[in-house]
Amino acid sequence: MKKPHRDGLLPRMEAIVRKKGISYRYHPIGAKPVSLGMDKVEAVRKVLNMLGAAGDLGTIGRLWEQFKETSQWKRYAPDTRKDYEQCAGPLLAVFSDARASDIEAPDVARYLRIERKDAPVRANREAALLSNLIGLAIERGEAKANPCREVRRNEEQPRTEAPEPEDFDGFSLWLTQQGGQRAVIGMAAEYAALAGNRKVEFLDLSWPQIDEVSGYIRIKRAKQRGKKRGEVIEQIEMTPRIRELIGRLKALREDKECLYVFRNRFGNAYTRNGFKAMFGKLMDEAVKLKKISRRFTFHDLRAYHVTQHKQERGHLPDLHANPATTARVYDRSKIVKRRGL
Template identity: 60%
Template sequence: MNRPRTVRAANGLLERMEARPRKDGLVTYRYRPVGGKPINLGTDRLKAIKKVLDLLGAGDNIGMIGRLWEQYQETADWRNLAEGTRTDYTQCSEPLLKVFANVKANEIRATDVARYLRIERKEAPVRANREAALLSNLFNLAIERGEAEVNPCRQVRRNTEQPRTEAPKADALLAFLKWLARQTAQRKIIGLAAEYAAVAGSRKVEFLDIVRPQVDRASLVIRTKRAKQRGIKRGEIIEEVEITPKLLDLLDRIDAAHREQERECLYLFPNKHGNAYTAAGFKAMWGKLMNQALKEKVIAERFTFHDLRAYYATTHKAEHGTLPDLHANPAITARVYDRNKVVKRKAL
């Protein structure tokens, strides 16, 4: 059943709602229907909004988490998120809505959020933290709309996250890449992308859509936009990755892989249709290949694609004595990506 569309004004009220200050310091709310007289709604903002939604025939699921999720995807906050974050939140919404879709935001308490983190999602504690972050955003929206008074997610401690401590072993990574090189043409592309991540240290989001003009062989640099920049820095930090002999050899093999498929593609790591991989599509392909490699005993232990960035940082430090510039905050590079087990220092 299609319901009347409701629009929230800049002050958090619904469209055609008014807030009128009174001499006693209170604020009275009223609604101006099209072609009708103003309707008094009282001084309680939350109840006033509910009354308007009821008048519009849109109040039966007001403040429900499922409805807030739909509304959140129409906000400027959602549009300002990076594409990868929007994809991640969409995935997070599935288990979250199974529990909270038909529950009103103002009925959820901190104990409910804690139960979700510790019991409902105890098998995936790290993922549960991401889902709680999405839930917190939905509560913020509910508060702006007058559909909740507090955000209980802020009162609950997140599950403890243990950072990964191992980078892929060089021999295991080499065995995996050689195995992929013997696979189909498309699987070779995945292997070349993995090798690029290990050699250049870039995030997936920074190079999955990389195109040939970004590879400047004359200046021996590859230019990409650094991801995860906030505010005015978003998309403005350009990384220039030096093309070393090892990276140059990889670029030559990428060109050879394209010739093998008899196509001149704009993207360095195209999918089978010649387009850039989506984050979800690449993730699915990577998981499939990793499972098969484990089954065929090509490798003994699973590693994530993100671990390849740690492999780069760890190897860079071992070979050059310093960590590379991977993050706006060097402390995060050291904490997340440095997986060296031996620390060298000089005695007096």
């Protein structure tokens, strides 16, 4: 008869195959075996209680620390890790001391609908992290089921607006006219709108990546998984508008030794958080001074690129590994043109 697997069992624990399933028992030193029943999670807990070592075994707080040591965590991109670390804050405030085996579907639903009702989209990301942690507990024999899979996520409404051309032009021109770092931020916005790249893809863009002879800019595409990570190169054609933008950026390049196209005041590439804070500050100021009629996010510029590209060229650009994602998330056209019979 095949022996039951020992994964998740403590030393001196034994799994025995019975007609009705698998039962567990513990062998204390110099004493008779102790029957633990047929529930593996409860059997482990009984042994730990006997040893006075139950402590924080199987708690979400401990699983979070263990999760960061797994090979799965190491495969995540830096941005994904940072996002999960931000999700862990509010999640651990509620579930840190709770054992994965004790969490039930109503607990997850309450977290999504009540405790995080003011941040429903963010709560979905946090629930995804909780699901990963409970999944780890199941692998370690510290839980039997994942209640997160039984609860529907909060409904997410994708953004439907793209910046109007007059708002985008007014914002970028206003910044460019001020010169200095404000002009750099404005031209970064122009680049995002013209080339359609994500911030993470071009904030560290260097001059050697711009080949003015062949007329191309080469950038590594972000959000690629598995073997494609870091291997998909976007070769962006330098249109007349992009060439004109590059010319203005070169005119601002005081230090010829600086490699970065969009450099901060110290000559380094902008960090993601530093750029985000600066852009938000300038957007608030532009709205207050009525330079634009409505605020927009930097990520909306990617949608602006897709929408304008479709209007001018009649088709969507190749921005995503899945073309359907480009159409669903970034195409915000108000008018759909088609031919009749």
